[in-house]
Amino acid sequence: MITIAYARNGFADKFGIPRQPLRDSIIETKIVFTEEYRVAEALRGIEGFSHLWLLWGFNNNNRKEWSPTVRPPRLGGNRRVGVFATRSPIRPNPIGLTAVRLLEVRKTDEGQVLIVAGADLQDGTPIYDIKPYIAYSDAIPDAKCGFVDEVDFPMLDVVWGNDARNNHDSMGIQNNRGYSLVSREEWEDILRQDPRPAYQDDPNRIYHITYKNEELSFRVEGKKLIVTEVSCVKYHRY
Amino acid sequence: MITIAYARNGFADKFGIPRQPLRDSIIETKIVFTEEYRVAEALRGIEGFSHLWLLWGFNNNNRKEWSPTVRPPRLGGNRRVGVFATRSPIRPNPIGLTAVRLLEVRKTDEGQVLIVAGADLQDGTPIYDIKPYIAYSDAIPDAKCGFVDEVDFPMLDVVWGNDARNNHDSMGIQNNRGYSLVSREEWEDILRQDPRPAYQDDPNRIYHITYKNEELSFRVEGKKLIVTEVSCVKYHRY
Numbered sequence: 001m002i003t004i005a006y007a008r009n010g011f012a013d014k015f016g017i018p019r020q021p022l023r024d025s026i027i028e029t030k031i032v033f034t035e036e037y038r039v040a041e042a043l044r045g046i047e048g049f050s051h052l053w054l055l056w057g058f059n060n061n062n063r064k065e066w067s068p069t070v071r072p073p074r075l076g077g078n079r080r081v082g083v084f085a086t087r088s089p090i091r092p093n094p095i096g097l098t099a100v101r102l103l104e105v106r107k108t109d110e111g112q113v114l115i116v117a118g119a120d121l122q123d124g125t126p127i128y129d130i131k132p133y134i135a136y137s138d139a140i141p142d143a144k145c146g147f148v149d150e151v152d153f154p155m156l157d158v159v160w161g162n163d164a165r166n167n168h169d170s171m172g173i174q175n176n177r178g179y180s181l182v183s184r185e186e187w188e189d190i191l192r193q194d195p196r197p198a199y200q201d202d203p204n205r206i207y208h209i210t211y212k213n214e215e216l217s218f219r220v221e222g223k224k225l226i227v228t229e230v231s232c233v234k235y236h237r238y
Numbered sequence: 239m240i241t242i243a244y245a246r247n248g249f250a251d252k253f254g255i256p257r258q259p260l261r262d263s264i265i266e267t268k269i270v271f272t273e274e275y276r277v278a279e280a281l282r283g284i285e286g287f288s289h290l291w292l293l294w295g296f297n298n299n300n301r302k303e304w305s306p307t308v309r310p311p312r313l314g315g316n317r318r319v320g321v322f323a324t325r326s327p328i329r330p331n332p333i334g335l336t337a338v339r340l341l342e343v344r345k346t347d348e349g350q351v352l353i354v355a356g357a358d359l360q361d362g363t364p365i366y367d368i369k370p371y372i373a374y375s376d377a378i379p380d381a382k383c384g385f386v387d388e389v390d391f392p393m394l395d396v397v398w399g400n401d402a403r404n405n406h407d408s409m410g411i412q413n414n415r416g417y418s419l420v421s422r423e424e425w426e427d428i429l430r431q432d433p434r435p436a437y438q439d440d441p442n443r444i445y446h447i448t449y450k451n452e453e454l455s456f457r458v459e460g461k462k463l464i465v466t467e468v469s470c471v472k473y474h475r476y
Contacts, residue, residue, distance in 0.1 A: 002330045004330050004331070023375070039306040041318075042306035042321050043322055044307060044318070044319055044320035045319040045320055045323035046384070047384075048323070048384025048387075049382060049384045051378050051381045055333060069279050069280070082280045082281045082282035084290075084370075085281065085283035085284040085286070086369075087369055092242050092367070093242070095293060095366070097291060099376055128331045129322075131325055132323055132324065132386070133381045134383050135383055137261070137336075137337060139377045139379040139381065140288075141373055143372075143376075145287055145370065146284070148372055148374075149286075
């Protein structure tokens, strides 16, 4: 497989990346082409499409042997389903498939890049192919979706602790560690999807997510996600 | 890339395979797993999904160098578009992506096979991955589709010549060459999509398609496709 591009975004690590992205997500990813494929003509006409397919590589460094069944997080991580009935990254060919919204084709020092929203990709993910989304063959809104239809996957209400909100907002001005690069809306987009491992439900457990140059801590009580702390960190990309 | 399965259907060669399949196509393809992946558990739960994604290999034997632009048949084959704005098979990684309807998970001598409808794959195409279609992330019915939206792609009316129809129907009984394996509905499904190369429009030109064990000849006058001849051939698969 040839890597034609890399994804660049604020997700330094896996935790926090939406499992299957929301259609209206505002979380942006930049797609930067490798030198050989950094050719403006290869994108001619792509701006006419509102959505694109990304075919990309799962990062399976610690990948075990192929397993016929997997435990989807959506089923609480305790029910086994055939791998071809899931979108699990642990599969014979570790290729991911994601529909994203195309926001912009942008000229940069790295050639023309694509700005997309709604990608469930970690920063640095290799991209193997970009295809236009073609509604008449790809959109099947009434498709029956097996175990995915069975489980409810409610959004959480995001509640900011006072200190956390002040901390976040003050970074927007500038503090001794630099500017914040994350809007409150971005954080809420990430958090309402419930980033916890699906089989955990301890209201006292504190989780930490890094996105762009912020680290955020939260806990979850029922359907309420409470942001307990925000601080500035070095990492950012995009 | 690991080949996990092969597509089996009646399309001995490329001509006649729908370019992007119709959602309601009745043309069936059987997906037969290779020995290593012929494991019933790997399909557990798949019967709950009405549609699947196939990731498959384009047959690019005579593939040239990567070209930044291609000429989609849909645009009459004379307008160049960036390769990443098309579903053209001539692309850096020759991987096709098709949503198909899952009709049946069938037990056979070759293990459990999937019977799907609406695949735009030639007989023998290697399949790299099978993923469930998940409506909430994959179905975007209002997606804007660039040049695909610009062009009208009307269905043809299929008209059978008397001899051709009699020939076809008599094979259903049995003639000296054997049974017909193709229904008239199947032929009409294939033909109404206008299998001609997009840049040809000569009402006198006769085209020949082989599907399963029949060869059919036709010509096209305006929006009318006239079947001129049907005969029995040796080839069949599936």
